Amino acid sequence: MKAGSKFLNAVSAFALSAGVVASGAGAVVVASALSAEAAVIQKIDVRGAQRAGAAAVRSNLTIRPGVNFSNSDIDESVKRLYATGFFSDVKIAVSGSTLVVTVNESQLVNQVVFNGNRKIKDDKLQSTVNTQPLGPYSEAMVKADIERIREAYKQIGRSDVQITTQTVPVGQGRVNLAFVINEGDRTKISDIKFIGNSAYSSSRLHDVLVTKESGPLSFLTRKDVYTEDKMKADEEALRKFYYDHGYPDFRIVSSDAVLNEAKNEYTLTFTVEEGARYRFGNVTVDSTVQGLDASALKNVVQTNAGDVYKASDVQKSIEAIQKKVAEAGYPFARVTPRGDRNFQTNTIGLSYLVDQGERAYVERIDIRGNTRTRDYVIRREFDMSEGDAFNQLMITRAKRRLEALGYFSKVNITTQQGSAPDRVVIVVDVEDQSTGAFGIGVGYAANDGVVLEASIEEKNFLGRGQYIRVAAGGGLNDSRTYSLNFTEPYFLGYRLAAGFDVFKNQTSSNDYYDYNEQGFTLRVTAPITETLATTFRYTYKEINYDGTNDWQTNLSQPFQDLVRGGDYVQSSISQTLTYNTLDSMTLPREGIYASVTQEYAGLGGDSQFYKISGRARYFQLLSDELDMIGQIAVGAGHVVATGDHLNVFDQFTFGGRQVRGFKNDGIGPRAGSDAIGGTTYFNASAEVSVPMPALPQDAGLRANFFADAGTLYGNDVPVASGLQSDNSIRASVGMGVTWASPFGALRFDYAVPVAKEDYDREQRFRFSMANQF
Template identity: 55%
Template sequence: MKAASRLMCAVSAVALTAGLAVSGAIAVQLASVSVAEAATVSRIEVRGNRRVDADTIRSQVGISPGQSFSNADVNEAVKRLFGTGLFADVSITQSGNTLVVTVDEYAIVNQVLFQGNKKIKDANLARAVQLEPRKAFSNQLLQADEEAIRAAYQRIGRDAATVTGRIQELSDGRVNVVFDIQEGDRTKIGSIEFIGNEAFGDRRLRDVISTKQSNFLSFLMRNDIYDDNRLRADEEALRRFYYNRGFADFRVISSSADLNEADNKYTVRFTIEEGERYRFSDVSVDSTIEGIDATTLQGRIETRSGDLYSAEDIEDTIIGLTEEVAGRGYAFAQVTPRGSRDFENRTISVVYSIDEGPRAYIERIEIRGNDRTRDYVIRREFDVSEGDAFNQVLIQRAKRRLDNLNFFQTVNITTVPGSQPDQVVLVVDVVEKSTGEFSIGAGYATGASSSSNGGFSVEGSVTERNFLGRGQFIRVAAAGGKDSRDYTFSFTEPYFLGRRIAAGFDIFRNTRSVDNSDGKNIYDREATGATVRFGLPITEALTAQLAYNYSQEEYTKGSDFAGTTVSTAIQQAIGQGTWKKSSVSGSLIYNTIDDMKLPREGIYANFTTEVAGLGGDAKWVKLTARANYYQMISEEIDLVGLVTVGGGHIVGFGDDPLRVFDQFNSNDRMIRGFKYNGIGPYETAGSSRDYLGGTTYFHASAEAQFPMPIIPESFGMRGAFFADAATLYGSDYTSPNVGGTDMEWRASVGASLIWASPFGPLRVDYAHPVVKEDTDRVQHWNFGISTRF
């Protein structure tokens, strides 16, 4: 029985490849079987076995002494023995009254060794191969594992890698399997070409796809690796790009990648047909469901007559109409867009037909390919579950949500028939990608006058968007400069208590050494605090956020305080010692940005109200707002416009006036060209000025972003021209020596260099003030992090 158990365990571990590979050998052996059409034997003799027990082999033969058997029974016995995966050869012959079963056992793998590999670790290669210690060896599995290792190297961009498998004979029928690997050089993408494009240039289309041409930083960015799946995804990206810009007849005729073995570089080529560009003409809704008045659904239509044809707008309209109708009790309603082209006028009229769809239910949701991400992280993005009515629109919405998680390279959702005619099985296939990020950046601030100080600062962060496969967000960051140190830790659970409520917290500690206009260190500040926050989605684009904030600040006299005349306002604030703030805040965030890393279209707006006074020393109400509007100005040259507006106001309540430290300070997000806290109210102290901040600010900015000429787009470099305007005014502190409290506008113009670097988005700004006050502190250069919302 023990031998039989060992055999069954070995059978269950054999891969399908081995079973298929031996089928040819089975056919050969069957030809050698010579048995009477109906015969019996008195004994069964097993020969050639070394490890597998003879009784175990006899049990697999299935023929008993004294039992009548035929050639068909012998053929089945041979197949069963081969099917165990333990034998390289099997033959069954009859000799007199004896049935002779001759087997040639496979060797048993002792170790699997990898030699010559540096770019892929042994543990990762071991997961890619089928041969494992204590399992049967076969040449077919060896060849399959060679191919699997080559495929692993292709996935990291080393198509020239060679793999040779061999065995080392050991005693007792054991072998070591050795894979000799020559990794070769990285296979690069030399060029990406487009054939048939007229509306958009090659440069613009290369920016749409994820495959990039190789450059000297590609070894960090890893976006120049050719992959068939990525090529298919790039085809889909091109389709969506054209479909959303009026080209309803767009087709990808072919895509190919040709490898030049001489220089080990691919040439990737897309052949496309753009077709005509269309606009929407008449748009209407037609309902065949009794009780659904089409005229009441007009508000859910996103497509407008005269607009460029957009597949995304049609999808949004279908989702909106489906939700509206389902909310009225029609779970199986089906919305179908029917378009009619007017080729002469290049327009498309659309009728959204609402009909009763087939009654189908979801039997189960099957998820495949998620080696790291937990099943529930994927399932919770569906608004439907097992047993619910099948709704294709809600399935597509789930796919969009899964894509937006940025956990997967690809997401495909298909359906297969269920166990009953009215049931379907949803199959979700995902390909995971790395979700960890390491970002490092640097900044430099310098001034154009003797009253402004500057210096380098560095910052780094480690972020994991899918912590332990649970979909949780964790970020640890540190930054430091000549006069500052910042440390933060953030955690977010996107589905708190199983609901679509984001809950998280932030912990921070900041230190600052603050100088006056003469560069004298007048005070130091240490702040430690935490925030607990909750985010509740109202719509797909609108989110509400509530938070409780607590911080403790300590102010001490600076190294130059004793020998410097310091303003009365700052002396009073420092004299208050430890300052505690306890506040609650509420925010509304509206976000329709198409790409948070490289925005081209959409709005990101944030309106926040914060009230301090629930305990602690601070007692005030603060209102802030900021909105960024991105709009594509020219698709052909990839010219993007950005308009930013914002403002804030703080008002104290209670018996004590606001501290100067609670007021707003100017910074580069408010206006460039001026030093941090370099404009607004100030108090004259001797020959220097101490800037106090203000109670009110407004700012606006206009910017045009464009790709840098000559530099390949795969390098991620863009340029920008901008104009800023801002005012910071008002103060609760009154003194004859206080100035700058009136509403005076400042303005600046400048140019920027924006780089989507492997270390994170970086930006260099040069700004020149064109409207300023004599008391302002100027700063021309700024170097730091780019896209911030």
């Protein structure tokens, strides 16, 4: 044997007998020969694992007796043991044919408690931290948990929170861990600035943002809480605003949030470039798909030459064309808008190109991040499922629907390559947010004065997407209202909103009679298009009139008959057709909301009639800069008896809800001093609203100037004598203030009748919830 070979064999033997040691950062090879060739051990000796046990240590090793191993196996074994968190030190050595694993066990956490927290409850913080009872105690993990708690407090506007920890040994290697929290004061937003804006004032842009400056009621609205996610949402809101108002070149140069730690206040600054304002130029539709007539698609386009450029109209046009093309039998066709910009005339010509896209199918839909909302609640907002043709526009529509639900603070939808080139995986990332609310409503009724209503509602009941509301209210003169509302938005798996309403109302006329009604409504709403829906209802109502001691001398004949009769039953079915193109249901600036309802009563009970009524409201933004909104409303109704005659409670009542300046039943036929309603009404109104001058728009106060007109006439109730009725027009003019308060939208109106009859009843001041749709 050569001398060199003998030397190598001696080194190899020394390496195997000396062994390998691994600790801390990884494995250290004592003899380099082990790097060149694998080793084999016959057994594993575990030392120091008193609580964890030798079996738990062996299960985290990649080394097995009788199987070759190398340095990389030792490195991986050390990493796995450290990753469990149960060991503070790990050493691995080879002694002859034995692998010796020596560990020092970490302390175990016996209990985790939180002290000083009031704004965030213990269970919420417990789910935030990674350190858990019976788990290992790690300094690194505790430091990371402190940052997680700090971030949770930032989300509720407490950026100056201070967090420390205390540990108390309890024996047997266990410790109690306490997070000591000083929540501090609320971090406010002192100022929101805009730099570079000229087309719109800073005051107007403030109204676009989700984040608001701190005010006296900010502790209720929580809109003055700064987070990075809200900052990004504000940036997106600004882009959408400008893109929809003719500024396609708009961009945000920078957005900064500076915290003044001494005052615990943020200053937000948005630096923007608006660019030029554009209008639509020539608009065409072209198609490369054989057999598809492009000219037939032009009718569904919503971008018209000469109109101010609006990105949302481009998107709506794409969706409308895509839907039309799919209905024609081309599910994979793709619609691509192409712009032709004219810098001299500031116009953008549009050409919608329809071509045959690539064939792709949905392999699956992955949903992530929903901790409360059920998966099926999210899936049902997609017009596609596994195996269907992939359509990017349906993804956009689903995202819009999910955001409109109000269940999530964030919705992000992306796509990934599936298991084959023609397969697509849709990934939906959401973040649940609070959907419950406690409300206090304030109103004013002619007979009851100030009326209060307290309500509890949940828009995503048990994460099922169901709506439930319980409310109770009352006035100063013994009026009482109770209601329970429930809606299942996808009844039997279809896009049918089915629900019920249970109600009980009690009012009093003070001198003459008490009126009580109770009953229920069953309803189902079906969408016809994106803007058109129909609702069917069945209503059962029990009505009771109870006369006072003076009723015989003071009540008119219809009411005397009612009081003698005592209890009445009204059983009816109705159908409502609703058309809605409003851009917002809380503060609409553009669009139409119209509804027509027909009702038939006679399915048993004491009422027999056919009733039809309708109402339409049109909104138009009169001035972008001033945020001046114009509104025109019209309404009409007619009821006819299908039996002998109508009851008093079957006829329409008319007054301050339609023509301000009058009591709720202050207009129309009267028998003596009592309103008996009428069979026919018409009304119209015009209104202009602007933000209150000299106040920031964040205050939510708007001034309203209006003119109302209308009439109620006709009577089919038997009246012995004293009937007063005519069809003359009543009218009023006035002004008011609307406040988007934390308790709901409140409205204060003062109107002066300018056309009325002597027997009408006035009520010039009106304090109520703002008009609901």
